[in-house]
Amino acid sequence: MDFDLTDEQRQIRETLAAFAEREIKPHSAEWDRNEHFPREVVEKLGALGFIGVSFAEKYGGGGADTLSQVLVVEGLSRYDASVGLTCAAHMSLGSGHIALFASEEQKARYLPDLVSAKKLAAWCLTEPDSGSDAAALRTSAVRDGDHYVINGSKLFITNGNVAEVLVVMARTDPSRGHDGISAFIVERGMPGLSNGRKIEKLGMRASDTAEVIFENLSVPASNLIGEPGQGFRPQTVSVLEGGRIGIAGFAAGIARGALEDSIAYARERRQFGKPIADFQAIQWMLADMATRIDAAWMLTCRAAKLRDARRPFGREAAMAKLCASEAAMWATTKAVQIHGGYGYVTDFPVERYMRDAKIAEIGEGTSEVQRMIIAKSILRDGATPA
Ligand SMILES: Cc1cc2nc3c(=O)[nH]c(=O)nc-3n(C[C@H](O)[C@H](O)[C@H](O)COP(=O)(O)OP(=O)(O)OC[C@H]3O[C@@H](n4cnc5c(N)ncnc54)[C@H](O)[C@@H]3O)c2cc1C
Incomplete structure (x- = not known):
């Protein structure tokens, strides 16, 4: 498998880094301290085409591959993980769900404003009582004529x-377990949609995380994505x-x-009269950090390329994420160690990197869940990928 970036991908990486150095890096510490959500930056990223890079051209996207989108998330997270997560949730989850499964009519209605980050x-x-066991969710949607009425609540929702x-x-x-769940497109302003308490976090403090509440929220049946039960x-x-x-x-990126x-x-x-880089103890930490990061990046590239080749990639995505x-988490902890006392205080960003990194082991399936997915796959199909 070829891990070299194409010229277009290199250009994405370079122009994004220049943008982030200018528009993000100088403000990250303050946004973290004040829990400021930098919406204006996400809008600029949309206007410059970074948010839409991998969406279809007919909705205003760039039509590029999965790795191009990953490069955007990686490149943002290198400077500010909160901005990276905001964009990842917007691109891969919310907008990604619509791009993958919505009808042509729904895509034409919603994707242009999402691809440009106007919305x-x-x-x-x-939900409060369902996380790893996501299919145990209890929020209900009951058909009422040409609408569905949604009741329940969601927790820890990025951009919520x-x-x-x-x-x-x-x-x-309720009688069909996994196959009794459906997905709906809900719009801000629909009566019955509201937000709950403010959620304060260890890291990702410039990313918005919310409780979302549905009280007799009436959604047109035309906003159902796909068929009932496919959610x-x-x-x-x-x-x-x-x-x-x-x-x-x-x-x-972090x-x-x-x-x-x-x-x-x-x-x-x-x-002791010399740069600490001369000490072997420091060199070994740097060497191990670089090695683990390269391994992670190669696994990430492999999963992205399998996805674009329309081959199975569930095991590989779980391995990359794990x-x-x-x-x-390991590298940011070592970064704090290398910085000594300066690593523990907010004068340098590495303490923020360490706080931010923890969410990667929890969100979109914990590390335990990734190991469950990988183990199930290797026990069923053997150790060698198909
Ligand atoms: C900042 C942030 C942003 C998020 N963004 C979103 C979002 O945009 N949308 C969204 O829907 N969700 C989001 N989440 C939720 C996130 O996906 C869940 O927190 C995560 O899936 C874990 O669920 P849980 O918190 O209920 O933990 P639990 O599932 O209760 O897990 C608790 C512990 O038990 C372990 N565990 C659970 N089941 C097993 C098992 N079978 N075997 C072994 N160990 C197990 C877990 O690994 C974990 O260590 C976000 C969370 C955070 C903190």
């Missing part, structure tokens, strides 16, 4: 306070598989930031 999307699966378009998974048939299988399963490649890129900052610091910082998220 933001959220994807509402998790700020999105204008929300894809909501709800139970339409979990195939839709959610497929959206999550693709989303995990994005989260792998997100984690790889980890790269930790490594690049650590290299710079180790060259500068002097102890490896990259654990690499990010």
